[in-house]
Amino acid sequence: MAKFLNTSGINYHLEEIIKGARDRLIIISPYLKLNDRIRELLEDKDRLKIDVRIIYGKADLHPEEVKWLRNLKYVRTSYCNNLHAKCYLSENACIIGSLNLYSFSQINNNEMGIFIERQNDHQLYQDAYEEAQRLIRISEEVRISLEVVEKDAHPAPKAAAHHEDDEKSENASGLLTTSKLAQKHKMKTEPMLEKLTAAGYLEWRDDKHFLTEQGKKAGGQFKTGRFGAYFLWPEDIVL
Structure with missing residues (x-):
């Protein structure tokens, strides 16, 4: 059965979902500014060659995020226009709620969400997974770059x-x-x-x-x- 989460509950289960991912991890968040803990967890998934998809919806990625993302080989980033959904999904569980993957929101905001386990709520999980896949399909994969280009360079x-x-x-x-x-x-x-x-x-x-x-x-x-x-x-x- 789906479980209600408050702010601290979302943060706890979000870390558990990332840590527990062994096959795939999908992160859907309009805003993207990661705290150090989330970065460490995603870097570990990258070392384990876990397929990670990050879908975001605001074009103003912070330069620190861009620089960090460039160094991850198995983390793919896509931009989805008009994105407002927030969903964090592994092969076993997912969170749907109000929390952006944004360090300020994780610390300062009052959030609500639900935690869904695939084993206990298979159809609900499957519906969330299929919608996440649809958002991936309509998103444009981003090829991250922070290179500085001189005025006369080609x-x-x-x-x-x-x-x-x-x-x-x-x-x-x-x-x-x-x-x-x-x-x-x-x-x-x-x-x-x-x-x-x-x-x-x-x-x-x-x-x-x-x-x-x-x-x-x-x-x-x-x-x-x-x-x-x-x-x-x-x-x-x-x-």
Whole structure:
């Protein structure tokens, strides 16, 4: 049977869910600013090669979070527009409640939630799991980067896929961001980057994508915006 949780109960069971995850861990929180304890637990999951998915909904990730996330190989981060749900789910249990995974909220706010165990409430757990999977599917996976790009430099760091959607640049130039170009071709952003690389418009070195001379001649542009670096492409670029 589902169990009611107050603030301290949510924090306790959240740590237990993270510690107990052996197969998968899904974290859904609009705001993301992790305390040291949660970071330690997630770093341990990364060392154990546990599949961790973090879905967040606010574009203003703190630089410390970005820097920390870059060092985790098995923690994947996705951005979900209009996200308001808060859910923390392993293969055995989940929490649904009001708590953001935000250090201030964990300490200062009055929160409520419910704790669901898969063994005792299988259908309820399954419904929560399926909704979490849906949010993952509609989210855009973020390729985190904190690289500093000089004004005259052309190499682009691994830009966050949803951060590529700098609408002002797109509308002003009449070009498409990589993610918009991918949508046009009914693809995800990552396969589109692979296609652009295979076509010779990008090259991959030093763990980054670089715009090539061929890419420039085809009309590709490298830009930096408030969310980082991204590429713009002609809508009719030959792939």
